[in-house]
Amino acid sequence: MEDSSAQAELAAGGQLSPGKLENRQRWEKLRSIKVFGGSSHPELVEKVVARLSIAEGQLRRNKFANQETQVELHESVRDEDVFIFQTGGLPAVNDHLMELLILSNACKVAAATRVVAVLPFMPYSKRCKKKTRTTVPAKLVANMMKTAGITQIITCDLHAEQIEGFFDLPVDNVDSTPLIRKYVHENVPDYRDCVVVSKNAGGVKRATALADSLAVNFAVIHKDPGKQLALVGDVAGRRVLIVDDLIDSSKPYIQAAQLCKQMGAVDAAVVVTHALMSGPTVAELEAAGAIDRIVCTNTIPQTKHLSLCTKLHVLDTSPIFAEAVRRVHNSESVSFLSRHVPASME
Numbered sequence: 001m002e003d004s005s006a007q008a009e010l011a012a013g014g015q016l017s018p019g020k021l022e023n024r025q026r027w028e029k030l031r032s033i034k035v036f037g038g039s040s041h042p043e044l045v046e047k048v049v050a051r052l053s054i055a056e057g058q059l060r061r062n063k064f065a066n067q068e069t070q071v072e073l074h075e076s077v078r079d080e081d082v083f084i085f086q087t088g089g090l091p092a093v094n095d096h097l098m099e100l101l102i103l104s105n106a107c108k109v110a111a112a113t114r115v116v117a118v119l120p121f122m123p124y125s126k127r128c129k130k131k132t133r134t135t136v137p138a139k140l141v142a143n144m145m146k147t148a149g150i151t152q153i154i155t156c157d158l159h160a161e162q163i164e165g166f167f168d169l170p171v172d173n174v175d176s177t178p179l180i181r182k183y184v185h186e187n188v189p190d191y192r193d194c195v196v197v198s199k200n201a202g203g204v205k206r207a208t209a210l211a212d213s214l215a216v217n218f219a220v221i222h223k224d225p226g227k228q229l230a231l232v233g234d235v236a237g238r239r240v241l242i243v244d245d246l247i248d249s250s251k252p253y254i255q256a257a258q259l260c261k262q263m264g265a266v267d268a269a270v271v272v273t274h275a276l277m278s279g280p281t282v283a284e285l286e287a288a289g290a291i292d293r294i295v296c297t298n299t300i301p302q303t304k305h306l307s308l309c310t311k312l313h314v315l316d317t318s319p320i321f322a323e324a325v326r327r328v329h330n331s332e333s334v335s336f337l338s339r340h341v342p343a344s345m346e
Helices: 002-011 018-032 042-052 093-109 137-148 161-166 177-187 201-214 251-262 281-287 303-308 318-329
Strands: 033-037 059-063 069-073 081-085 114-119 152-156 171-174 195-198 217-223 229-232 239-247 267-275 293-297 312-315
Touching: 033 042, 033 318, 042 081, 042 318, 069 093, 081 093, 081 318, 093 114, 093 137, 114 318, 137 161, 152 318, 161 171, 171 318, 177 201, 177 293, 177 312, 195 201, 201 217, 201 239, 229 251, 239 251, 251 267, 251 281, 281 303, 303 312
Parallel strands: 033 081, 081 114, 114 152, 152 171, 195 217, 195 239, 239 267, 267 293, 293 312
Antiparallel strands: 059 069, 217 229
């Protein structure tokens, strides 16, 4: 360990090299931090704590006979910055949300300095609009998190920007664009000639952001007055990247890929941040001849999906979240991650 060698140099009366001094200072700053993982995504938590070179916080989770959730901390969090990882998505989004609230409140009453919820995929983020005789569940969830004692949120690619306004506390919405850009640079042949496509008008802002980052053209699919899908843009003879924040059902993406192929595209890839893919979606995407590959991140566990879909490529977000945790703990800018890639990913 570099820190052990640094201690040996100090004990011998020597001076630390600039690199070792920086590593030691960084390690010292992380001594008052605790990272706890909920039951939704243990693999991601393991990767994050490994990158931070700290141990995962010890706790005990269980359910009573009536299915009520119990969480017990097995170590002190007094005067510590606590980061709790819990993602939304299938199959137990409600159980995971309740577990997050109970764990957060346990840390609050145990005198933690800060309780930061790290939510790679925000639960109920799709339910962010008011409809007749309904509530806005995303706003309700935000209120519940504050009441539980959460003092800050770290998340990734919120479904809608207005969700940040639902919270009366700081929200760091990390952008996955640098990670996706890196994948395209390394894996898409002649990527400078590809076209980024939005499958509907609502996704234009996201598509143009990636297109600008890659310095390529973009196109948009919309419904004409006859309710038929129409493509605005030129994709003939080019590879297309059909971009959105999440994929749950397959139909819109299959239709978009088919239209692009009809208009002359030579290759169609679906690129999303959050791959929910509930029900038969995975099988339908695997069988869709118009879609050549699906690229997503691991904000939601993808182990099962990988075993069912040969087209699926999963990008690791753990360096992004680890760096976000470090920056929040050290009071550094998190917006840096919207423009840059963490060092180990370069």
